Amino acid sequence: MKNTASLKIQAMKEGEPLPFSDSSWNNCRAVLLSSGVSPAAPRDCLFAGEEMWPYLGASCLDPPPALAAFSSCSVGRLFPTAWRGCPALRPPRSAAVAELSFQTPPTVLAGPRPVLPPxxxxxxxxxxxxxxxxxxxxxxxxxxxxxxxxxxxxxxxxxxxxxxxxxxxxxxxxxxxxxxxxxxxxxxxxxxxxxxxxxxxxxxxxxxxxxxxxxxxxxxxxxxxxxxxxxxxxxxxxxxxxxxxxxxxxxxxxxxxxxxxxxxxxxxxxxxxxxxxxxxxxxxxxxxxxxxxxxxxxxxxxxxxxxxxxxxxxxxPESPRWLYSQGKTAEAEDVLQYIALCNGKERLNLKLKPSAGTLRKDELAPGILNLVKQPVLRWRTILLMYIWYVCSFVYYGLTLNAGELRGNLYLNVALSGLVEVPAFPLCMFFIEKSWSGRRKTMTCFLTFAGLACVFTMFLPTNAGLLLGPTLLALCGKMMVSAAFNILYIYTSELYPTVLRNAGLGVCSMSCRFGGILAPFVPSMKSLSPSIPFVVFGITGLSAGFLTLLLPETLNKPIAESIDDLQSPRYQVLKNEEAEQSS
Missing domain, CATH: 1.20.1250.20 (MFS general substrate transporter like domains)
Structure with a gap:
């Protein structure tokens, strides 16, 4: 059976509930019918999860964020890219709020199941x-x-x-x-x-x-x-x-x-x-x-x-986002069809619109220099490079230091890995909350990691696992692992598709400087057993505070091209989301 979701829309004017306008509903219904979907009524619009978003005129490969992230949001942000691609779907000015309730969770384009994901x-x-x-x-x-x-x-x-x-x-x-x-x-x-x-x-x-x-x-x-x-x-x-x-x-x-x-x-x-x-x-x-x-x-x-x-x-298969950003819409459609079929869904009758940022034949593809030329990307890259450096420095320093800790070598190494596992449910919980998001959560994790490392200097080295520096070192490892996990997601959302790998590459490059220096820090224990942890702690605290200078990306539109970062529509959507989250 198809996975369906019930979309209930209420229009509000000056805080009072109003019925959804007939003209807006007719426009929406006409588009849905042209795509082979027969909605029942304005307040009971059934559609097949995310497989409907290409039909709604989306001009990028991102499904409506409301499907998974919003319980209530403005109609203008319900399908932000749809309004750009299909003027007929633009809601009336009186419509301000849309409420979503799902009968079953929406389906996701989650990669072909028979294939081992990368x-x-x-x-x-x-x-x-x-x-x-x-x-x-x-x-x-x-x-x-x-x-x-x-x-x-x-x-x-x-x-x-x-x-x-x-x-x-x-x-x-x-x-x-x-x-x-x-x-x-x-x-x-x-x-x-x-x-x-x-x-x-x-x-x-x-x-x-x-x-x-x-x-x-x-x-x-x-x-x-x-x-x-x-x-x-x-x-x-x-x-x-x-x-x-x-x-x-x-x-x-x-x-x-x-x-x-x-x-x-x-x-x-x-x-x-x-x-x-x-x-x-x-x-x-x-x-x-x-x-x-x-x-x-x-x-x-x-x-x-x-x-x-x-x-x-x-x-x-090849990345459908990369194919789409390169203007290869036909190949992107084939990949989406393949993923849908592997997920057990029926063949989709989808047609992607050309990307607004598609390159012409005489244009050069965006390169690393664009990270410096664009003021927005330049500032983000400088901050992210330092934060990546610190995360790597602390993470690998504590990981490689596992072999230097007292006790069984293999147990210490195993614990340094297993202690990271609880960090990921914590990440999943906090980064999706509007009151925490990506930025504040990563700041807290980096700060806690730094404090855990600094406090090791106050504990005796022979106090055992529960009361000694090993416990705080493992706590610091868990915190910095959580921050590192968020950093990958956060950085991916801060760069447009055409520069996402280049941006991640530059940030990872600075990250490796931390990895290069980290193996030599444990040797500083000859001065004092707590010196390596103090070094890790101070750098972790500094990165935590600098993270506050980056923008929040939770429930924000993802840019496909550099032009999207500068387009009025992207800026309007971003500002509206910032106002709502605040």
Whole structure:
């Protein structure tokens, strides 16, 4: 049976309820009938969920936000893009309020069910990101002579490792003067992420999401096997650098691809689901490390799921939003039909209108420079770059520091991943509330993360799990994970479709500087055990306060092109939403 929703409309004038005008209803009914839908009455208009929004003259690929986000809103904002595309649907001036009540939840264009969605491969991304935590772990050891031998051959004769696992430290004796190489390999990985974010974002904006995503995943698997089979440290470090390039770029594109398969009202859900799989991946990697104590076998096993994800990714369709923004409306329609059929819906008779921001043949596609040329985007990008840097710095600093905490190594790593899981339901709840939204919620999470890290300096290091710094460190990790989750969603909504990947790429680039510096911060514990946490705490607090300078995006229209940011209609809708939310 088709999933239907009941739309009840009441017009109000000067605060008094009035019947919906007959002329407006006739105009609406005429459009619905021309699309093959027969509404029963003005106050009982049945339609098939989101599949009706293309028929209503929408000029962008976003379903009416009222379907999922509003319980009451102005008629002028009920289908904001529909009024632009179909003047006949413009409501009378006397109509000011529309009330929605659903008999069943509206259907969503949620990606083809038979295909493994790209967010699932975040488990694989997590294993690659966390590899150095276990592969570079330093076991307890003692040297049966005074001083450390100068040559590696002599060192191998006199050093004895006490733990029952191997790592690059035990194989290549990376201790004392060579100990920095473990942090160096980790920083090279994050340096690769930086380059991957710079290059893959603009490439996917120009060439498409799917081909760039699949290419990155393919080379990620190849270099992952090179890491596992590296005969010496130099090849291991270089392979980690290239893994970072393709892993970071592929993960960025897969996130955007996942978001663009669904309507904007579901971005918070898919964004949270994408990030929660990364958290689960950390716990899965800790379990693999507990079962596989040989580092080369661990690297091979944790890399193998990439082959599985690669084969399934060929079945994914291209992003309909990207196709639409490039003027390929016919191909976008085919993808929407494919998604609808995979979701068990009947074939739709839809026809998308050409996008207002579609490029002419003699025009160049928007590039990274547009982030600097446009004043609105320039200010947003500067703020977002710093916030991304801080989130990465604190997140990976606390994650990599899990191996430095007291207690069982594998349990600490698993907890650092599992502690993120409760953060995502919290995100889902708060970011959809009008009194909190994206901006205020992220500010609170970053502030709490910073305070949790700072307060560790007041706790004794030997107080155990419940009363020691480990508990506050895990709380800080949960808070910054929640902020990081919101940041992905928030940033996606602040950029237009034609620059969304480029904007995310630039922000992720600055994020990687935080990842590059994070591995070296735990070494500051030689000064004081609380110093690393204080550094993380102060930076987290600063980012939390700066977030307040960004605009709120909850229930706001999503720009498809740069022109949309400057169009009077977009500005009017944005200002009206701001007035209503305040």
């Amino acid at each position: 967010h699932r491969q975040r488990v694989y991304v997590a294993c690659q990101s966390m590899l150095i935590v276990l592969v570079g772990a330093v076991p307890r050891y003692h040297i049966d002579q005074e001083g450390i031998p100068a040559s590696r051959a002599e060192l191998a004769k006199h050093i004895h490792f006490a733990s029952n696992f191997t790592s690059i430290v035990t194989e290549w004796y990376l201790i004392d003067r060579e100990a920095y190489k473990v942090s160096l390999a980790s920083s090279l990985f994050f340096a690769g992420l930086l380059i991957g974010n710079i290059t893959f974002g603009p490439l996917s904006d120009k060439l498409g999401r799917k081909p760039v995503y699949i290419s990155g995943l393919f080379f990620d698997v190849i270099f992952g096997y090179v890491t596992a089979l590296a005969p010496n440290y130099d090849i291991f470090a270089v392979s980690r650098f290239f893994v970072g390039i393709v892993n970071g770029g592929m993960a960025l594109v897969s996130f955007v691809l996942t978001q663009e398969y669904v309507g904007k009202s579901f971005w918070s859900f898919t964004g949270s689901l994408t990030n929660v799989t990364f958290a689960v991946g950390i716990a899965v990697f800790a379990l693999l490390g507990y079962c596989i104590r040989e580092w080369r076998y661990l690297a091979l096993v944790s890399n193998t799921p990439g082959v599985f994800f690669l084969l399934l990714s060929f079945m994914l």
